[in-house]
Amino acid sequence: MGSRIACHFAGVGVQVLLLDIVPKDVATDAKPAVRNKIVNDALAAAIKSNPSPVYHKDVVKRISTGNFEDNMKEIAGCDWIIEVVVERLDIKQKVFEQVELYRKPGTLITSNTSGIPIHMMAEGRSDDFKKHFCGTHFFNPPRYLRLLEIIPTPYTDPAIMEFLMNYGDLYLGKTTVLCKDTPAFIANRIGVFGMMAIMNVKEKLKLSIDEIDALTGPVIGRPKSATFRTADVVGIDTLVKVAKGVADNCPADEAIEQFAIPGWLEKMVSNNWLGDKTGQGFFKKTKGAGGEKEILTLNLDTMEYAPRVKPKFATLEAAKPVDDLYTRLKMLVAGQDKAGEFYRLFHYGLFSYISHRIPEISDELYRVDDAMMAGFGWEIGAFESWDVLGVAKTTEAMKAAGGKLTLFASPWSPPAWMKDNNNMLQGGKLLPEYYNSWAQYYINFIQAYEARGVPVWGLSVQNEPMAKQTWESCIYTAEEETN
Numbered sequence: 001m002g003s004r005i006a007c008h009f010a011g012v013g014v015q016v017l018l019l020d021i022v023p024k025d026v027a028t029d030a031k032p033a034v035r036n037k038i039v040n041d042a043l044a045a046a047i048k049s050n051p052s053p054v055y056h057k058d059v060v061k062r063i064s065t066g067n068f069e070d071n072m073k074e075i076a077g078c079d080w081i082i083e084v085v086v087e088r089l090d091i092k093q094k095v096f097e098q099v100e101l102y103r104k105p106g107t108l109i110t111s112n113t114s115g116i117p118i119h120m121m122a123e124g125r126s127d128d129f130k131k132h133f134c135g136t137h138f139f140n141p142p143r144y145l146r147l148l149e150i151i152p153t154p155y156t157d158p159a160i161m162e163f164l165m166n167y168g169d170l171y172l173g174k175t176t177v178l179c180k181d182t183p184a185f186i187a188n189r190i191g192v193f194g195m196m197a198i199m200n201v202k203e204k205l206k207l208s209i210d211e212i213d214a215l216t217g218p219v220i221g222r223p224k225s226a227t228f229r230t231a232d233v234v235g236i237d238t239l240v241k242v243a244k245g246v247a248d249n250c251p252a253d254e255a256i257e258q259f260a261i262p263g264w265l266e267k268m269v270s271n272n273w274l275g276d277k278t279g280q281g282f283f284k285k286t287k288g289a290g291g292e293k294e295i296l297t298l299n300l301d302t303m304e305y306a307p308r309v310k311p312k313f314a315t316l317e318a319a320k321p322v323d324d325l326y327t328r329l330k331m332l333v334a335g336q337d338k339a340g341e342f343y344r345l346f347h348y349g350l351f352s353y354i355s356h357r358i359p360e361i362s363d364e365l366y367r368v369d370d371a372m373m374a375g376f377g378w379e380i381g382a383f384e385s386w387d388v389l390g391v392a393k394t395t396e397a398m399k400a401a402g403g404k405l406t407l408f409a410s411p412w413s414p415p416a417w418m419k420d421n422n423n424m425l426q427g428g429k430l431l432p433e434y435y436n437s438w439a440q441y442y443i444n445f446i447q448a449y450e451a452r453g454v455p456v457w458g459l460s461v462q463n464e465p466m467a468k469q470t471w472e473s474c475i476y477t478a479e480e481e482t483n
Ligand SMILES: NC(=O)c1ccc[n+]([C@@H]2O[C@H](COP(=O)([O-])OP(=O)(O)OC[C@H]3O[C@@H](n4cnc5c(N)ncnc54)[C@H](O)[C@@H]3O)[C@@H](O)[C@H]2O)c1
Pocket: 001, 002, 020, 021, 038, 042, 084, 085, 086, 087, 088, 091, 095, 112, 113, 114, 115, 137, 138, 139, 140
């Protein structure tokens, strides 16, 4: 992952120094080619990989390589140090100890961890280090997946956050999403919940892997790799690791039972059926009797691979030719066959889960949608699809189905005439003479929802503390937000 991130930075014109460990048992006076074997091999493998991590092979000239023992002092000449070592807190902390010895004050330091709490990595470091430290979580492959999650600690300087949000967006071509320092941040928390919940619905409705992938792909605005093929690409071990991480570190998660690892998934890990990286997972490529390529699907009841079976659902067939995604979603959820039942269970579970994650993982709903669209290639965010299916209507159905639901609302800007910039966009502040009217509007909103049997559990002003925005926004101080 580190060499691919290096390639992406080189691709946008940045000079990169890429460091890695020295191979075991190599003498201190061995030639650089021997001492730098790990880093050079990793970079060569990245450059050869498909799709390419660089748009032109020449950009690789901007990357120089070295190792942590001989070249760490050279980080004194760097403006930004990105840590991408193995996912272990003790190892990352050791690397940061070394970084602290050589970095210049004012240099940015960020970690690419997928789930280690960012504040724990900053423990024991100097004030200047802490001020310039945060998480920058790239998704693999970093050149192609648009999401960049940015995770501050309580010590991170807000100016650094603002810089990273803008730099990620403008120079790295990313959708930057500001996250809280909670396990698995936003995209993996929701994405892995989604996969685990789908696996549980699969068991409940006795659906096959082929059926689930047909139901959860482009027809609902998700990538062709749908659910199980995506799991094979991500790696079954990674999926299990993130699910266990959430189960262990989020004891108050109301849906924690969804993260329990089914026996067959444990078995896949122990069999080393980890997906693409080991050649087989939920799917396996083989050659048919005539030598032609064939893809087999795992049957989770027998744990044997068998030829794929094309699923047939009346609801799916009816919805597929419809171009408009919103219309398709409504048709699918209203379906009267097993597919319709699947879509209802699947959406109700997802809506319940995201409703409980605000404000735990984000104060703003749009950040959750942005993260899922950019990180998992969804065409439509989860909150957006809830809007499409109708919040009040769906909530009533969810309650009738016995689902747990917490509704958190986040109204956007007050009308222009209530603000000091006379504009619903571009920040601005609510004028004091309208505090009561705007609060009354909130009350009316909550009461109207309650009258329809939808109690609102919590509410936030749609605060945009970072900057003026080109979309609807209003700036509040922390004190005003509390009031
Ligand atoms: N691979 C992904 O898809 C992905 C995606 C997002 C985030 N991440 C995160 O990025 C980080 C790296 O992931 P990866 O998949 O490249 O991991 P990896 O296990 O392949 O190893 C990363 C690097 O750590 C180095 N390393 C091994 N032992 C070390 C030690 N004792 N001290 C210092 N360095 C050591 C390795 O040589 C290697 O270059 C992890 O924190 C991971 O959670 C990975």
